[in-house]
Amino acid sequence: MDSCLLFATELYALPILRPLAAAAQRAGQRVGWVVPEAVAGYLRADEPRLRSARAVRAAAPQAVFSAANWVPPGFPGAKVQVFHGFNAEKREPDRGHFRLRGFFDLYCTQGPATTEPFRALAREHRYFAVTETGWPKLDPLFAPPPDAPSLRPADGRPVVMYAATFTESLSSARAMFDTLRALTARGDRHWLLTLHPKCDPQLIARYRSLEGPFARFLESDRLLDMLRAADVLVCDTSSVIDEFAVQEKPVVTLRNRRPKPFMLDVQAPGEVDAAIDAALARPPAILAALATHAAAIHPYRDGRSSERVLAATATLLAGGYGSLARKPLNLWRRWQAAQDVRALLPG
Template identity: 65%
Template sequence: MATGLCKEPRVSRYLLFATELYALPILRPLQAAIRARGGEAAWFLPKAAATHLRDGERRLADAGEVAAWAPAAVLAASNWAPHFFPGAKVQLFHGFNVEKRADERGHFRIRGLFDLYCTQGPATTVPFRELAREHGHFAVVETGWPKLDPLFAPDGGEAAALRPSDGRPVVLYASTFTESLSSAPLLREEIAREVASGERYWLLTLHPKSDPQWVAQYRTLAGPNARFVEADDLIPALRAADVLVSDTSSVVSEFVVQGKPVVTLRNRAPKPHMIDIQAPEQLGAALAQAFAPSPALRAELAAYADSIHPWRDGGASGRVLDAVADLLDGRLGPLARKPANLWRKWQIRSRVKRF
């Protein structure tokens, strides 16, 4: 078993580790599952993000508090986790693989920090299992993604509240924050014309790390034909919308798992399930195609959804906890010692001090 994993009888304590606001909707379903099983959850996240915690959510302020609390596992919605925290380090991912970067720099980069990777579907499970055989110091279990548990749960009315009372079809616009890939500057005027026409109702949102000037620009479009939606929890908007307009954002994959059409502008790695356009003026025609998808497009949407996230039962969080228990109890087999990574570990200690 890897160094640092819990071997003694343990309290069911889990640390939810976040570096950005977008981690909150990934980790909150896990918090609910932990509590439902009688366990305890606490958060470790930057002070700026801590203001978004809710009543009853506990934050540990520093590494000393984490050590004293002694979690059995650190559940991380980030590409790193503090190696010196107690417990197994579990990678949950902050999004789907949308090929923003080459594999060796992006989704499949192995940093030597995690004991367990909880993958979302076959498209990520297969490559990570190959990497596990190569490296030997981590295990891989396909669990589905906790963030999507609410997507497949009964609707509590939040999605219905986002749809217009007159029954118009709904378009969700969401963009990546990566400046070179963002469609926000390019599509703003075209979307403004679509909103003004009133033919469809628009839900508008931008990634929390987007340039504030573009967030402000899209907020001005809110009115009788559009609503700006805060990006800290997009699940109701994903459920409410009939079609998504985006770019090279992981929200494309989050939307597609529902089998709904997507229009992308200059996607970095366009796929057959996308209606990818190269110029803003093509948006109107693409939307018409999206609202009347061909059988071939529907088949591509279904195939892609099955490859990235075949789990539609809302039970990913429970499977993550089961996988952690299997890891801690040795049922996933022995793991090799992780690499020393002295420079990276020094960087991580410096980061945690700034939290």
């Protein structure tokens, strides 16, 4: 493979795909990015954006890596799903993480908890392959670059991160605002705050107003820096929980949809403060549950998941997964994808 595309429809896709792009470039491959205008401003000078369908065809990629739940079927190359998050169980399996849309040739799964369900689906549908690789986004979490910035305060205060899901019915962002205003002003902890970039802009503005001596608000492209820095995460029902938990650091959740043994789940914002104190004490039972959960969702700690994704893609291109069936002819979904591509790549 000498050329590939990175397909990023949202800002949160950049930290997922950047480690993969870096690994591809280290292997001598040409890399191009397909992104909308809202994301283009966050690309770096060494991340070339392809602006037209003609440019995509000229690039002749052997593979397209997507962190979205779709990929343009008309793009050249194998279509590889690397996922936009862990399985947060926001929906039932057939409507959530394991929903098939008929776009992908290869699913690169994060750990046993997702590998086995996707392999069962592959046996049933036969038009895609599945390989467990780990998640490229977490490569810098376990093998951070030497110049990775630290968000920890110099005074040694414990660091608490707050994040919320975009799904309004499950989000704690509105309910937690007044509590966070009090906790971030108190000064006994340092706070790192973030919201999903598609949240209500007025809500994001309110959260930005919490910035001060003991709190910072950061965009989702700084998520890995926040995950590394924080001692405890406060959240609701979001895949960020799993991204944090793979470090075996404790998580406080507010009304999680399906609380698990590693979470300190509470029912009201007023209970969050005491739960943070309990989490900072690192109870042995919670730590044991965290270790079990981390092994199930992402057992890789070597920071080389991107290389495994590239190797799995090379196997696919070489026919190493055998003859795959034709993808389903979902005309409605393909029509929708075509409209989206025209908006994304007008030329």
